[in-house]
Amino acid sequence: MLIDTHGRIATDLRVSLTDRCNLRCTYCMPEEGLRWLPKPELLTDDEIVRLVSIAVSELGITEVRFTGGEPLLRPGLVSIVERCAALAPRPDLSLTTNGIGLARTTEALRTAGLDRVNVSLDTLRPEVFRTLTRRDRHHDVVSGLTAARDAGLVPVKVNSVLMRGINDDEAPHLLDWALEHDYELRFIEQMPLDAQHGWQRGHMVTAAEILEKLRARYALTPEVSSLRGSAPAERWLVDGGPARVGVIASVTRPFCRDCDRTRLTADGQVRDCLFAREESDLRTALRSGASDQDIAERWRAAMWGKKAGSGLDDPSFLQPRRPMSAIGG
Ligand code: SAM
Ligand code: SF4
Numbered sequence: 001m002l003i004d005t006h007g008r009i010a011t012d013l014r015v016s017l018t019d020r021c022n023l024r025c026t027y028c029m030p031e032e033g034l035r036w037l038p039k040p041e042l043l044t045d046d047e048i049v050r051l052v053s054i055a056v057s058e059l060g061i062t063e064v065r066f067t068g069g070e071p072l073l074r075p076g077l078v079s080i081v082e083r084c085a086a087l088a089p090r091p092d093l094s095l096t097t098n099g100i101g102l103a104r105t106t107e108a109l110r111t112a113g114l115d116r117v118n119v120s121l122d123t124l125r126p127e128v129f130r131t132l133t134r135r136d137r138h139h140d141v142v143s144g145l146t147a148a149r150d151a152g153l154v155p156v157k158v159n160s161v162l163m164r165g166i167n168d169d170e171a172p173h174l175l176d177w178a179l180e181h182d183y184e185l186r187f188i189e190q191m192p193l194d195a196q197h198g199w200q201r202g203h204m205v206t207a208a209e210i211l212e213k214l215r216a217r218y219a220l221t222p223e224v225s226s227l228r229g230s231a232p233a234e235r236w237l238v239d240g241g242p243a244r245v246g247v248i249a250s251v252t253r254p255f256c257r258d259c260d261r262t263r264l265t266a267d268g269q270v271r272d273c274l275f276a277r278e279e280s281d282l283r284t285a286l287r288s289g290a291s292d293q294d295i296a297e298r299w300r301a302a303m304w305g306k307k308a309g310s311g312l313d314d315p316s317f318l319q320p321r322r323p324m325s326a327i328g329g
Contacts, residue, residue, distance in 0.1 A: 001059065001060045001300075002059050002060065002061070002262055002299065002300060002303040003300075003303070003304070004272070004303055004304055004305070004306040005304060005305065005306075006257075006306070006308050008257075008258070008259055008260065008306070009060065009260060010059075010060075010061070010259075010260050010261055010262040010272075010303055011060055011061055011062045011063060011260050012061070012062070012063045012065070012260050012261050012262070013052070013055050013061045013063065013064045013065070013091075013261075013262050013263070013264065014065050014067055014261060014262075014263045014264070014328050014329075015048065015051075015052065015064060015065070015066050015067070015263075015264045015328065016067055016068050016069060016071075016263070016264065016265050016266045016326070016327065016328025017048070017066055017067070017068055017069070017071040017074040017077065017080070017266055018042070018068045018069040018070065018071065018073050018074050018266050019034070019036055019037050019068065019069040019265075019266055019325055019326040020036050020068070020069050020070065020073050021033075021068065021069050021070040021073070021098070021325055022070055022073060022098070022100055022135065022137075023070070023098050023100070023133040023134070023135050023137065024133060024134040024135065025120075025122075025132060025133050025134075025161075026131075026132055026133075026134070026163070026194075026198075027161055027163060027190050027194050027198075027199075028193075028194055028195070028323065028324055028325055029194070029195045029196075029323060029325050030195055030196050031134055034195055034323065034325065034326070037266060037267050037326070041267045041283075042266050042267055043266060043267065043268045043283060043286075045076040045079060045080055045083075047268065047283070047286055048080055048264075049080060049083045049084060050286070050292075051264060051268070051282060051286070051295070052064055052084050052087065052091070053084075053087050053292075054292050054295050054296050054299070055091075055262075055299070056087050056088075056089055056090075056091050057087070057088070057089075057292075058292060058293070058296040059296055059299060059300070061091060061262070062089070062091055062092060063091055063092045063094070064084060064091045064092070064093055064094075065093075065094045065095065065096060065118075066080070066081070066093075066094070066095045066096070067095070067096040067097075067328045067329055068096075068266070068325065068328060069266065069325050069326070069328070070097065070098055070100070071095055071096070071097055072097050072098075072100065072101045072102060072105060077105070077109070078105065078108045078109060078112045079112070081093055081095075081109055081112040081113055081114050082112035082113055084113070085112060085113025085114075086113075090113075092115050092116075093113055093114050093115050093116075094114065094115055094116040094117060094118065095109065095114055095116075095117045095118070096117075096118045096120070096159070096329065097117065097118070097119055097120070097144070098119070098120050098133075098141065099119040099120070099121065099140065099141035099142075099144030099145055099148075100137050100140045100141060100144065101140070101144070102117070102119065102141075102143075102144030102145070102147060102148055103140070103143040103144045103146070103147040106144070106147040106148050106151045106153065107147075107151055109151075109153070110151045110152060110153055114153060115153070116153055116154070116155065116156075116157070117148045117153045117156055117157070118156075118157040118158070118159055118186075119141065119144060119145050119148065119156065119157070119158055119159070120141075120158070120159045120160070120161075121141050121142070121145065121158050121159075121160060122160045122161050122162070122163070122167050122170075123138075123160075123167045123170055123174075124170060124173055124174060124177055125138075125167075125170075126138035126139070128166060128167050128170075129141075131166065132163065132166060132167065145158070145181070145183065146181075149181070149182060149183070154182075155182075155183075155184045156182075156183050156184070157183065157184045157185075157186055158174075158178055158183045158184070158185050158186070159186055159188055159248075160174055160185065160186070160187050160188065161187075161188050161189075161190050162187060162190075162205040162210060163190065163205070164203055164204070164205055168205045168209075168213075171187065171210050171213040171214055172213060172214055172216065172217040172218070175214055175217070175218065175238070175245055176217075178245075179238065179243050184244060184245075184246070185245050185246070186233045186245070186246035186247065186248055187207070187210045187245075187246070187247045187248065188247075188248045188250070189204060189205070189206065189207055189247075189248065189249050189250055189251045189252060190204045190205065190251075191250055191251060191274070191324070192312070192317075192319050193274065193275075193319065193320070193323055193324035193327070193329075194323060194324065195323035195325070197319060199319075201251070204251065206249070206251070206252050207234075207247045207249035207252050207253060208252065210247055211236075211247065214236075214245065218238050218239055218245075219238075219239050219240065220236035220237070220238060220245070221236060221237045221240070221241075222234070222235075222236055222237075223235040223236060223237055223241075223244060231255075232248045232250065232255050233246030233247060233248045234246065234247055234248075234249065234253065250274075250310070250312075251312055254309060254310055254312065254313075256273075256308065256309040256310055257308075257309075259273070259306075261273075262299070262302075262303055263327065263328055264282070264328070265279070265322070265326065265327060265328060266326075266328070267283060268281065268282050268283025268284075268286065269281055269282065269283070270282055270298075270299055270302040270303070271327060272302060272303050272305070272306035272307075273306060273307065273310060274310070274320075274324070274327060274329070275310040275311060275312065275317075275319075275320055276306075276307075276320060277318065277320050277321065279302075280298060280299075280301070280302035282295055282298060282299065285298055
């Protein structure tokens with residue numbers, strides 16, 4: 001098991017498949033992109049599958065989510081999914097993506113064994129999408145979403161980040177649209193993980209504000225079964241249900257006490273938290289012939305020291321060295 005000194009057990013593994021991306025969301029990376037990880041530093045497909053295999057067979061991981069950067073840019077994605085789906089015990093497999101190219105690959109991903117998908121979409125207005133992501137690809141994301149739903153990768157979840165003065169007026173429209181198309185919408189509070197270090201606490205749109213905007217149109221009741229547990233999203237039934245909406249309030253209502261995550265970066269570093277400033281190198285061990293047991297032991301040691309909280313509320317909080325796109329959101 002991956003247990004820490006606070007008694008939390010990590011069962012959910014986030015695997016970043018690349019730090020590259022074809023969008024430039026303003027809350028994530030600068031217009032010119034970032035200095036991408038050099039190819040030799042990236043884990044190979046075989047190395048990723050081996051680490052996931054160790055995680056499920058030795059360390060109690062039951063859920064694996066592939067992310068990035070943009071995971072659809074990873075050429076071996078379908079085969080990685082297929083090989084992970086063949087592991088015993090078989091983990092639950094999901095993908096977080098910006099949706100570009102999803103319409104083309106969704107069927108192959110489903111056949112390979114992908115169970116679910118989360119697609120990020122912050123706006124229903126193509127021109128706002130262009131401002132927010134600096135690319136004119138709104139249509140591709142919407143078709144990716146439709147394809148995922150039609151292929152049965154359900155529930156299709158939509159992640160939205162609201163930015164003040166840009167798309168914060170869209171909360172109820174996004175919910176109308178999600179209900180109409182049978183997507184489960186979750187708002188994510190903007191976090192201090194952008195490469196440009198432009199995040200300002202006083203400027204971010206808070207969960208309380210989002211809920212207030214939604215309540216102007218819908219009756220929201222906390223989901224009864226939702227003793228939130230380790231789920232990051234607090235969920236509400238919309239107009240009595242069964243439709244739901246979620247808010248991931250990592251900044252104003254952190255869920256660190258119940259966190260069940262462990263993370264693997266595309267270059268083979270274990271992180272115990274999005275906001276951690278330290279990492280543990282598994283790639284070097286992998287490449288110097290370490291046994292599965294040895295690697296599992298390093299992974300356990302990496303998680304054991306996980307801090308109680310993200311430290312966001314501490315005045316001495318420092319952003320991690322890596323931005324979100326290189327950690328794997
Ligand atoms: N490229 C994929 C995507 O956008 O879904 C996967 C990686 S992205 C880093 C994962 C999620 O993190 C997305 O839903 C994105 O909106 C969110 N994200 C990125 N930067 C963020 C930030 N500074 N605060 C909150 N969420 C952020
Ligand atoms: Fe790319 Fe996702 Fe970051 Fe947007 S949030 S720039 S899609 S990695």
